Amino acid sequence: MxxxxxxxxxxxxxxxxxxxxxxxxxxxxxxxxxxxxxxxxxxxxxxxxxxxxxxxxxxxxxxxxxxxxxxxxxxxxxxxxxxxxxxxxxxxxxxxxxxxxxxxxxxxxxxxxxxxxxxxxxxxxxxxxxxxxxxxxxxxxxxxxxxxxxxxxxxxxxxxxxxxxxxxxxxxxxxxxxxxxxxxxxxxxSAVDFLKSYHLRELKGNEDLQRRFAKQWDSNNKGQFLSELFDFILWRSRSWKGQNLSFENKDAILKDFQKKTIKELNNDLIRLYPNVCNTLANQLMYDSKLGVCLQPSVLNLQTTASQYPFSIRQPIQKGIGFFLYTEKYFAVYNQLFNDKKFKSFIEVYNKLITQNSYYLKIFFKLASVVYYDKFKDQKLQEFALWMDYLLGSYRIYQRTIVTQTVIKILRDKSQNLLDVIEMSYRPDDVFDFIRLITDKSHYNVDLASDPDYGVRNNYKNANLSFYQKEENSELITKEKWVYEYIEKK
Incomplete structure (x- = not known):
């Protein structure tokens, strides 16, 4: 005592x-x-x-x-x-x-x-x-x-x-x-401050690893970016399942990424689960000099952060496993929205999605990370176009987009879109579902009463410019525009 x-x-x-x-x-x-x-x-x-x-x-x-x-x-x-x-x-x-x-x-x-x-x-x-x-x-x-x-x-x-x-x-x-x-x-x-300290404690006794992961964490967290990543992307992607949905808070994030993380007998070996980045290995080892090495029997493969063989909803291992998981989705997010390789995807985001509500933009980013986690860059621009088709129907139909709008999109449909992405075998399965849950009649709204500078008219004008349509064209035919655009590409 x-x-x-x-x-x-x-x-x-x-x-x-x-x-x-x-x-x-x-x-x-x-x-x-x-x-x-x-x-x-x-x-x-x-x-x-x-x-x-x-x-x-x-x-x-x-x-x-x-x-x-x-x-x-x-x-x-x-x-x-x-x-x-x-x-x-x-x-x-x-x-x-x-x-x-x-x-x-x-x-x-x-x-x-x-x-x-x-x-x-x-x-x-x-x-x-x-x-x-x-x-x-x-x-x-x-x-x-x-x-x-x-x-x-x-x-x-x-x-x-x-x-x-x-x-x-x-x-x-x-x-x-x-x-x-x-x-x-x-x-x-903040929650990310607690998460950093909590998981670094799992590495006590290995100061080289503590120093390496602390330095990378601080670099990734410029402008408190990791708070946005955990709040709007990682926690929601893991917790928004089925129809029982709620918004994140500090306690919920700590519960998911701290209390629910698992401890293995050997924390230097990270258990892996099958996903699009991993059809080969069942565990990985992190070496402070070599980096990440996959270890299926005698084969060692080094890889970059965005290719780490994690899936977004998998169980997370304490310590090294948590930091590598965070680094992967930091890299994936930046790759999606900053990499020139995804120029056509970013073009859709910049020209259409940014003209939408803040809440719908955040939801687009969430869905895009989940989609990329499942299919990588297969038909990525097409996914962006169909997501804009869905989200745009809410932007045009509703004068005001509120925080609960995103919850309604997931909860009030036959299935949760994030679950559908996770369970689909082909990108086309996702696109079929998006078209199914999009009420095209929402686009048949008379915007004449809105001021020329209103957000709904701004969004409409962005669409007319992107799809190169005449000024008097009506958004009710937008589904056809998407098909035509995809066919040209």
Whole structure:
């Protein structure tokens, strides 16, 4: 049993193999520590923006100053928890608190320059992400221009009254248990932040793999893109089955990609399931130097991310399996919507789909990834045209497209379109179903009452231009236009 003595800030009655220490430290005492504090490679980048720094400066000013003068009698100000994992006797890793610690170190450097903790080499955090470096430089400039003379002159006293609750443990699992439940004053953690940390923990003991997957994850997550990938593509593709549909949320995403992931006896070997990318192997091995190798008996085949032999609805293995699965669908998404090889598909998207509602555009991307996962690039442009035929019928028929429109498309038909794609043997089976569920009468709507710049008229004009039809042509014959266009190609 572990007891915690908060007042004395010392561990009490601690098990020989596991300790948990909790105490309160001022920022000054924390930065004066004589142990080495580092950032693990799998930490997310430093991302505090100007809004966060502005709030920090405002909090300090409001709490420690009165009518512009420093208040000697100001009480201590609480900054939340810092979670530290003890790797060995002199080395700790920051599990949570990086955003605040980094910001305070920058503030100290701006105010104290050669006498700062950084200048004295008392703190030397290394940031593996280029994003962190960019943000640090930006925030250094911002604070240099915005820190008041009052804060500069009294920062030493302020730091003595800015306090953290510091939690230390030599159990990485214990540290992350706190981390998962902690809601600190820093940037609110998204589902993908939790997923990254959770699956990197499965690789503990192999720092090369942790570093490799953390670096690739941060590169793929520029602009928080992975949140969009998991929210709108991966979670929906796996969860929107049958007619019982709902929208994603943080808990649902964590349940599917964290709690539901599986652990094999040997996590270095990833179990495979038959799909269009894999008719040969039943497992793969990841090597940090060679990359992905398929291993059917004695045959080794190296492959690129978009060709990794996963299917979008398959079970996901913890650790390496999760990261490779994410890398595949990041690559597939970018290939579909950015690769010149798919020029004709992208042309349909740019000229027709982008003229549609935001919700229908997102649904088009989802369906396209699921289709590509099943059939690769077989009749890919034709799929785009028939999807536009279906989605366009809703754009023309309804003045307003809402979030529930996509749910209705899947739920209120004889079958769920995503299920049909998954179960079909040929692309033509998918196209037949799309034509079956498209109500062509929706295109027989008089748009004369809509303003010339209305979204429905904009979409109609985009169709007339794409299919090279006369201005007075009616969309009720659009199915015929699609057939004619495909025949020409």
């Amino acid at each position: 572990i007891k915690i003595d908060v007042e004395s800030q010392k561990q009490v009655n601690v098990d020989e193999e596991l300790f948990l220490e909790v105490g309160t430290l001022s920022t000054s005492d924390f930065f004066e520590t004589d142990v080495s504090v580092k950032l693990p490679d799998y930490q997310r980048p430093y991302v505090w923006n100007e809004e966060k720094l502005k709030q920090l400066l405002k909090d300090v000013k409001d709490h420690f100053f009165y009518d512009g003068d420093y208040n000697e009698n100001a009480q201590h100000y609480y900054l939340g928890c810092v979670l530290l994992y003890k790797k060995n006797e002199i080395e700790f890793e920051i599990i949570d608190g990086q955003q605040r610690i980094t910001s305070l170190l920058i503030l100290d450097y701006v105010c104290n320059e050669t006498q700062s903790y950084l200048a004295q080499d008392k703190w030397n955090l290394e940031y593996s992400s280029m994003l962190s470096t960019t943000v640090i430089k930006h925030n250094l400039k911002y604070l240099t221009e915005n820190v008041s003379s009052g804060i500069k002159n009294h920062l030493k006293n302020i730091f003595s009254k800015l306090v953290f609750t510091v939690i230390k443990t030599n159990s990485e699992d214990e540290a992350f248990t706190f981390f998962d439940s902690q809601n600190s004053r820093g940037v609110s953690l």
